[in-house]
Amino acid sequence: MTRPRGRAFYSPVLMLEYEGKRLLRSVGVRVPEGALVGAAAEVDGLSLSYPVAVKAQVRSGGRGKAGGVVRAEDAGAAKAAVARLMASAFDGERPASVLVEPWVAAERELYLSVTVDGGAGGFVVLVSPRGGVEIEGGAPPLRYDVGAPAAFRAHRLREILAAAEPDAAVREGVVRLARLLLRLAATRDCTTVEINPLFVLAEGALVAADAKIVRDEWAAFRDGEIAALIAEDRRHRPEAIRRCLEAGLMLVPLEGEIGLISGGAGMTMAAMDLIARAGGRPACFLDCSANPTPAGYRLSFDLLESDPGVKVILVSIFGGATQMERVARVMVDIVAARTARKPVVFRLNGTNAEEADETLKRHGLDNHATLEGAVAAAMALAGGGR
Amino acid sequence: MSILLDDKSAIVIQGITGKMGRFSARDLTAYGTRVVAGTAPGRGGLEVEGTPVFSSVAEAVAETGADSSLVYVPAPSALDAVLEALEAGIRLVVYPGDGLPVADAVEMRAAARARGAAFVGPNTPGLISPGKAKLGFMPSFCYRRGGIGVISRSGSLSYEVSHRLTQAGLGQSTVVGIGGDPVKGVNAAEAVAMFDADPETAAIVYLGEIGGGDEYDLARYAQGPGAKPVAALVVGLASPPGRKMGHAGALIGSRADSHAAKIAALRAASVAAAETVSELVPALRGLVGTG
Numbered sequence: 001m002t003r004p005r006g007r008a009f010y011s012p013v014l015m016l017e018y019e020g021k022r023l024l025r026s027v028g029v030r031v032p033e034g035a036l037v038g039a040a041a042e043v044d045g046l047s048l049s050y051p052v053a054v055k056a057q058v059r060s061g062g063r064g065k066a067g068g069v070v071r072a073e074d075a076g077a078a079k080a081a082v083a084r085l086m087a088s089a090f091d092g093e094r095p096a097s098v099l100v101e102p103w104v105a106a107e108r109e110l111y112l113s114v115t116v117d118g119g120a121g122g123f124v125v126l127v128s129p130r131g132g133v134e135i136e137g138g139a140p141p142l143r144y145d146v147g148a149p150a151a152f153r154a155h156r157l158r159e160i161l162a163a164a165e166p167d168a169a170v171r172e173g174v175v176r177l178a179r180l181l182l183r184l185a186a187t188r189d190c191t192t193v194e195i196n197p198l199f200v201l202a203e204g205a206l207v208a209a210d211a212k213i214v215r216d217e218w219a220a221f222r223d224g225e226i227a228a229l230i231a232e233d234r235r236h237r238p239e240a241i242r243r244c245l246e247a248g249l250m251l252v253p254l255e256g257e258i259g260l261i262s263g264g265a266g267m268t269m270a271a272m273d274l275i276a277r278a279g280g281r282p283a284c285f286l287d288c289s290a291n292p293t294p295a296g297y298r299l300s301f302d303l304l305e306s307d308p309g310v311k312v313i314l315v316s317i318f319g320g321a322t323q324m325e326r327v328a329r330v331m332v333d334i335v336a337a338r339t340a341r342k343p344v345v346f347r348l349n350g351t352n353a354e355e356a357d358e359t360l361k362r363h364g365l366d367n368h369a370t371l372e373g374a375v376a377a378a379m380a381l382a383g384g385g386r
Numbered sequence: 387m388s389i390l391l392d393d394k395s396a397i398v399i400q401g402i403t404g405k406m407g408r409f410s411a412r413d414l415t416a417y418g419t420r421v422v423a424g425t426a427p428g429r430g431g432l433e434v435e436g437t438p439v440f441s442s443v444a445e446a447v448a449e450t451g452a453d454s455s456l457v458y459v460p461a462p463s464a465l466d467a468v469l470e471a472l473e474a475g476i477r478l479v480v481y482p483g484d485g486l487p488v489a490d491a492v493e494m495r496a497a498a499r500a501r502g503a504a505f506v507g508p509n510t511p512g513l514i515s516p517g518k519a520k521l522g523f524m525p526s527f528c529y530r531r532g533g534i535g536v537i538s539r540s541g542s543l544s545y546e547v548s549h550r551l552t553q554a555g556l557g558q559s560t561v562v563g564i565g566g567d568p569v570k571g572v573n574a575a576e577a578v579a580m581f582d583a584d585p586e587t588a589a590i591v592y593l594g595e596i597g598g599g600d601e602y603d604l605a606r607y608a609q610g611p612g613a614k615p616v617a618a619l620v621v622g623l624a625s626p627p628g629r630k631m632g633h634a635g636a637l638i639g640s641r642a643d644s645h646a647a648k649i650a651a652l653r654a655a656s657v658a659a660a661e662t663v664s665e666l667v668p669a670l671r672g673l674v675g676t677g
Contacts, residue, residue, distance in 0.1 A: 116492075116568055118569055118573065118600065121492070121495050121499075121569060121573070122492040148492050148495075186489055189488075218461065218487045219487040222462065252630075264541050264543065265540055265595070266538070266539060266540020266566070267542035269543075269621035269631055270619075273622070273623045274663065275624065276624035285625070285629075289542070290484070318549075320511045320525055320542065320545055321409075321511070321523040350525045371546065371663065
């Protein structure tokens with residue numbers, strides 16, 4: 001199974017810069033007044049004051065260092081930059097469009113983000129007095145564990161900032177922005193709202209020079225914009241993966257020979273780890289627990305049967321809410337109907353496991369008692385791994 | 387003793403008329419759990435599997451004395467159902483569902499804390515105090531009563547490991563699924579503190595994975611004075627960085643999220659850390675003998 005590159009590598013709900021800036025502007029964050037173009041000729045139709053920043057709209061994090069942001073002094077240079085960026089790829093991703101913005105002269109650059117953090121039991125605010133590309137290697141940002149958005153207290157953030165940010169006006173601006181970002185995250189279901197760099201202008205104003213916003217894919221039921229992001233992302237996925245996603249199967253394609261069909265994220269990883277320790281490679285992370293139905297399992301088999309890299313299929317499920325005798329009956333039907341001859345190894349346990357075991361045995365299928373035994377059998381059938 | 391749940395707990399199942407609600411009404415009762423009520427808005431007066439159904443949690447509490455709740459409603463209604471339970475005075479609320487917006491999990495956690503109640507979830511099979519009561523859909527045969535407190539980020543992995551512990555004669559005080567999402571009700575550190583205070587729990591087993599910082603909280607506990615013996619499993623050694631492995635929290639975004647870094651930190655804190663599921667029971671045996 002080929003590992004996806006380009007946009008498929010990124011979260012489906014990571015917004016492009018221009019989408020993120022539109023959202024920031026909607027809650028009152030100052031952003032440069034830019035325009036989106038898809039071809040060099042469109043630059044002629046814009047009223048711009050030069051110089052401008054020409055920015056490839058891609059999800060790749062290293063865009064700046066990879067030459068995806070260009071300063072253009074006049075329309076000719078801007079057109080050339082747009083043409084060049086549209087023809088480039090950044091970490092495998094071709095830009096869908098280019099953002100052209102007035103070049104903003106910054107006194108200095110800060111970092112500000114609001115993100116979900118398990119340790120905080122909710123949101124944290126992260127601030128660094130030195131933003132831009134330096135954030136990666138520099139001192140860790142200042143951290144304010146907020147938790148629920150209603151627990152945000154401006155005076156707490158002020159105290160935290162006081163030690164590192166000498167400019168009181170900048171501190172107040174950051175406090176005001178942090179509250180806006182928290183409200184945005186809470187009301188529009190964002191798991192990360194990051195502004196890096198956050199420009200400090202000569203007069204002290206703060207301008208979001210970039211935007212990285214990740215939405216919460218589970219909130220698609222109440223936010224049409226998130227549903228649209230997911231639908232758009234699916235259009236760019238290979239068909240097999242798109243079908244899995246639409247069926248609720250959790251699939252991460254890898255590049256191995258053991259086609260693992262599993263249930264539950266932890267057990268799937270546990271089985272992958274045993275395969276790796278035995279010298280093999282899993283073909284995928286494929287968790288069917290959200291759709292333990294004939295259709296879901298059939299789709300999983302189709303995917304692995306059609307993958308030339310997969311030498312053996314290993315079905316390893318320890319079901320709780322999933323009734324295993326039903327899974328066993330589905331497996332019997334699938335095996336009876338298939339024409340492909342890839343070997344299949346079963347290890348079914350969990351709720352109603354005894355009946356599942358009997359069902360498999362009655363149809364001449366082995367059910368391994370342990371995960372280790374099933375992995376060893378799959379490895380032997382795959383030819384002993386690498 | 388045990389944590390959070392015992393044979394005195396009185397259970398209300400919210401959404402008892404649905405498929406999972408009916409299944410759990412039967413399954414929990416068969417395990418000896420006191421299921422005293424169910425709820426389904428507008429359907430008070432029914433009976434499901436011999437359990438009286440009420441239209442609201444407040445009614446169920448008033449009529450039956452329910453103190454713990456298992457919530458089976460779809461994600462869009464989950465926040466309302468959990469807040470209803472907390473405001474009716476329920477002390478332990480389990481929301482097993484996955485696909486819950488994280489903003490709602492944040493609100494559930496904050497609401498439970500504000501009332502001094504416990505919220506377990508989301509994305510969990512629930513919890514079981516073997517031989518006493520279960521509040522979730524884990525397969526009962528995997529468990530037996532004993533002195534090991536188990537904390538898991540993953541449901542199916544907790545069945546697998548509990549089954550191995552039981553087969554090895556290592557019974558459990560309580561097995562709690564804290565859930566696979568980044569923001570949890572009861573988190574790893576809080577579950578550890580509960581097991582630390584529980585006299586029946588002699589040792590703690592933690593089932594973790596790549597991503598998130600829960601394993602570091604566990605290491606901090608294990609390094610402290612008077613800590614109970616701790617064994618841990620971290621899954622995800624074969625998972626590539628930058629890819630979300632099913633659980634929203636299972637993502638290697640930084641070095642600290644990785645399998646190797648977590649194993650190293652746990653071992654430095656004297657935790658018996660297993661690199662694969664095969665190594666866990668031997669690692670625990672090294673701490674507690676044959677149990």
